[in-house]
Structures are given as structure tokens and as C-alpha cells.
Amino acid sequence: MGFSVSGAAALIFLSLFIAFGALYTATDNSFQQVTDAQDDRTDRALETKNTALELSSAVYDTGADELTVTANNTGATTLSLNATSLLIDNSFQTNWEANASVDGNGETDLWLPGETVTITLNTTSQPASVSLTAPSGISASAEVTT
The missing domain is CATH 2.60.40 (Immunoglobulin-like)
Structure with a gap:
């Protein structure tokens, strides 16, 4: 194996690491927004139930x-x-x-x-x-x- 094969493999692994980091960040942000929206919905439902x-x-x-x-x-x-x-x-x-x-x-x-x-x-x-x-x-x- 020459340097070009080792360099290409390192570049591919580095790219996969960066892509996984971006995917994890986007997934975590989306999950947090969904959780916040569900909490807000629960709070509004409780407020509606307690209003008369x-x-x-x-x-x-x-x-x-x-x-x-x-x-x-x-x-x-x-x-x-x-x-x-x-x-x-x-x-x-x-x-x-x-x-x-x-x-x-x-x-x-x-x-x-x-x-x-x-x-x-x-x-x-x-x-x-x-x-x-x-x-x-x-x-x-x-x-x-x-």
C-alpha cells in the first residue's frame, strides 16, 4: 500500500467522523425541539383543565x-x-x-x-x-x- 491508499483511507475516515458529528448534532437538536413541544402541549392541556x-x-x-x-x-x-x-x-x-x-x-x-x-x-x-x-x-x- 502506498501513501495514496493510506491517505485516501484516512480522508474517508475523517469525513465519516465529521459527517457523524453533524448528523448527531442535527438529530439531538430535532429530538430536543420535539421534547420541548410535547412539554408545552402538556402544560397547555393542564392549564386548560385547571381553568374555569x-x-x-x-x-x-x-x-x-x-x-x-x-x-x-x-x-x-x-x-x-x-x-x-x-x-x-x-x-x-x-x-x-x-x-x-x-x-x-x-x-x-x-x-x-x-x-x-x-x-x-x-x-x-x-x-x-x-x-x-x-x-x-x-x-x-x-x-x-x-
């Missing part, structure tokens, strides 16, 4: 043209008012958080388990229904009464 809302009342005051919605966080998950959606007659409402208070505190965004949020909005006519939806997709609806 109860819309205790939706009252329209015809004299003041005000809609007052009262809801309870009956689950074990802390909710954010900014991430919670309010629909009135299936119409998405924006900036309603400024008119909301959690257990009398209008400055907080956090809606802890066991706390009650009260939302007071000015409307020109009596809506038929109200719905609150948590970030996890859990929703509570109620008909508006007078």
Missing part, C-alpha cells in the same frame, strides 16, 4: 345605559384581563379592561382563582348575550337581563 369561569350576572340598566357583567374565576389558574376576551352579542370588545375591577381593584390585570371581576360598559341598547373567554379557550356565556 362562571358568568354570574349580566345586567343592563336602561336608565343609565350601562351593562354590568360579573364573573368569577372558579378554576385554579391565574388569568390576565388583558388576555381575556369579551364578546357582547358576538361582537369582540376592545379596551374593556379599563372598565373592569377585580374584587374592587381597578388597577390590576391579574384575576386570581376565587376572585370576581366586574365590568361596567356604556351601551346604547340592551344586548342579548355576553361571553368571556380565557386565553386557554375556556368560555362562559350568559343572557343579559334588566
Whole structure:
């Protein structure tokens, strides 16, 4: 065997070593991303299971043209008012958080388990229904009464 055969064999083994290193790195990164995605899915499923809302009342005051919605966080998950959606007659409402208070505190965004949020909005006519939806997709609806 001459130098060219030994050199070619060394070059082939070195190339295989480099290729195996690249393959291992790519496989390890892919496996880690799949594992992280499965962990995120499990966390979201647990959050959804632990989220519960109860819309205790939706009252329209015809004299003041005000809609007052009262809801309870009956689950074990802390909710954010900014991430919670309010629909009135299936119409998405924006900036309603400024008119909301959690257990009398209008400055907080956090809606802890066991706390009650009260939302007071000015409307020109009596809506038929109200719905609150948590970030996890859990929703509570109620008909508006007078």
C-alpha cells in the first residue's frame, strides 16, 4: 500500500467522523425541539383543565345605559384581563379592561382563582348575550337581563 491508499483511507475516515458529528448534532437538536413541544402541549392541556369561569350576572340598566357583567374565576389558574376576551352579542370588545375591577381593584390585570371581576360598559341598547373567554379557550356565556 502506498501513501495514496493510506491517505485516501484516512480522508474517508475523517469525513465519516465529521459527517457523524453533524448528523448527531442535527438529530439531538430535532429530538430536543420535539421534547420541548410535547412539554408545552402538556402544560397547555393542564392549564386548560385547571381553568374555569362562571358568568354570574349580566345586567343592563336602561336608565343609565350601562351593562354590568360579573364573573368569577372558579378554576385554579391565574388569568390576565388583558388576555381575556369579551364578546357582547358576538361582537369582540376592545379596551374593556379599563372598565373592569377585580374584587374592587381597578388597577390590576391579574384575576386570581376565587376572585370576581366586574365590568361596567356604556351601551346604547340592551344586548342579548355576553361571553368571556380565557386565553386557554375556556368560555362562559350568559343572557343579559334588566
